Amino acid sequence: MLGALTRMAEVASDPMTAQAQPMLVEAVVEGASPQLRNMETIGGNLLVEDLYRLPEDTPHLEHTLAPCELILEVHVPHGSWARHARYLKVRDRASYEFALVSVAAALDIEHGLVRAARIAAGGVGTRPWRLRGCEAVLAGQVPGRTTWERAAQVATEGARPRSANAYEVELLERTMARALEIAGEMA
Amino acid sequence: MSTVWIGRPLPRVDGRAKVIEAEASSGPGAERQQYSMHAFGAAFVEVAIDPGLATIRARRALGVYAAGRTVNPRLARSQCTGGMVGGIGMALMERTVLDPRDGRVVNASLADCLAPVNLDIGTLEAEFVDEEHPYVNPLGVMQRSLS
Numbered sequence: 001m002l003g004a005l006t007r008m009a010e011v012a013s014d015p016m017t018a019q020a021q022p023m024l025v026e027a028v029v030e031g032a033s034p035q036l037r038n039m040e041t042i043g044g045n046l047l048v049e050d051l052y053r054l055p056e057d058t059p060h061l062e063h064t065l066a067p068c069e070l071i072l073e074v075h076v077p078h079g080s081w082a083r084h085a086r087y088l089k090v091r092d093r094a095s096y097e098f099a100l101v102s103v104a105a106a107l108d109i110e111h112g113l114v115r116a117a118r119i120a121a122g123g124v125g126t127r128p129w130r131l132r133g134c135e136a137v138l139a140g141q142v143p144g145r146t147t148w149e150r151a152a153q154v155a156t157e158g159a160r161p162r163s164a165n166a167y168e169v170e171l172l173e174r175t176m177a178r179a180l181e182i183a184g185e186m187a
Numbered sequence: 188m189s190t191v192w193i194g195r196p197l198p199r200v201d202g203r204a205k206v207i208e209a210e211a212s213s214g215p216g217a218e219r220q221q222y223s224m225h226a227f228g229a230a231f232v233e234v235a236i237d238p239g240l241a242t243i244r245a246r247r248a249l250g251v252y253a254a255g256r257t258v259n260p261r262l263a264r265s266q267c268t269g270g271m272v273g274g275i276g277m278a279l280m281e282r283t284v285l286d287p288r289d290g291r292v293v294n295a296s297l298a299d300c301l302a303p304v305n306l307d308i309g310t311l312e313a314e315f316v317d318e319e320h321p322y323v324n325p326l327g328v329m330q331r332s333l334s
Contacts, residue, residue: 090240092280094306174239 004043004071012037021076023085027104030089033096043071052127081106081118086183089122090175099123101171103179107138114138114147114184121155124172131155134176148180218322226254226329230271245275246309253316255329260315267313276302 002011011017012028032040051063065071085106091097102122108115117138119131133154141147152173161169230250236243250271257263280301284294294300320327 090242093301093304094244095304097301097304171241174241178239 002042002074002076004041004073006042008032008037008040008042008045009034011042020078021082021085023082023087023104023106024076027087030087030102042074046071046074055126080108080110080115084109084183084186086179086186088175088179088182090171101168101175103172103175105176105179105183107143107180107183109143109184112142114141114143117151119151119155119176119180121172121176124159124168131176133157138180143184145177145181148177148184151180152177222322224323224329226252228252228254228267230274232271232275243279244307244309245279245303248275248308248311250313251316252313253318255318255320255323256327257315258326258328263315264313268311271311271313272303272308275308276300279303 008028008031012025014025018025028037031045051065053061053064085104087102087104089099089102091099099122101124104120104122106118108117117135119134119138121129121131131154134151137151137154138147141150155176156169156172159169159172228250230248232248233246234243235246248271250267252267254263280303282294283292285291286293320329323329
């Protein structure tokens, strides 16, 4: 559990968090430069799909928090997810740069099978995008390249790219396959 | 290089002040026709390409320059490594975008211009060939903003 006012820098440098939730630390480190991490809080940087609104007819409203509502704390569930999890951010330069595409993938692998998966993509929509289609494809499968690639193929189902970001469709598939491969091979 | 000084003492005007007038001219000499006055350099960059994700990073970059006498080694190195960083940025990160309606460059500002950060280039070094160039100018120094 993390208090909403916990600084990103505290999460990034905490050895216990690094051991229990390596992907969380990866996401915090890759998500912002050290200067920003020193100022930003976890509550203010919450990357949870349910809190964000789609632009639709109200592009000026970005989230679902009502006036006077506050984020107090963040619970990160413990479990076997953390052992096979990876946050991968692809960008034009190695630091001080937004993601072209980012993928967070957590796999629950037991007895040689993917029991369940949780996957989200960033940089491809107006908010972090949970990819439940990929999760469904992965459930019950044998970990391996074929499985990762099959899941990656459904990652872009329903995507509506524009001329300037059409390349992100293939990049998302490839980033997804890579993130799953790394997460799946973690000991 | 040829320099001609013409000094000519003038007669006193009022008996107290003495006016002195001089003319000088300086211009390219005959050496310029005989010798190259350019600095030369070669830059080597080892890049790592991830074909799956289409990312490119410069692992190490080395520039070697023949640029006359090095007066201030620290400044010279800084100029040349800076030029190499700019070159890597130009090769990997810059793109000019035109407005299709009127042809104006829409990203003509430093705010839109990515420059490589420390993490983008593994090692970056500049070295100089120890050379004497007696013809370029009396000090034998050259401009290094060539990288």
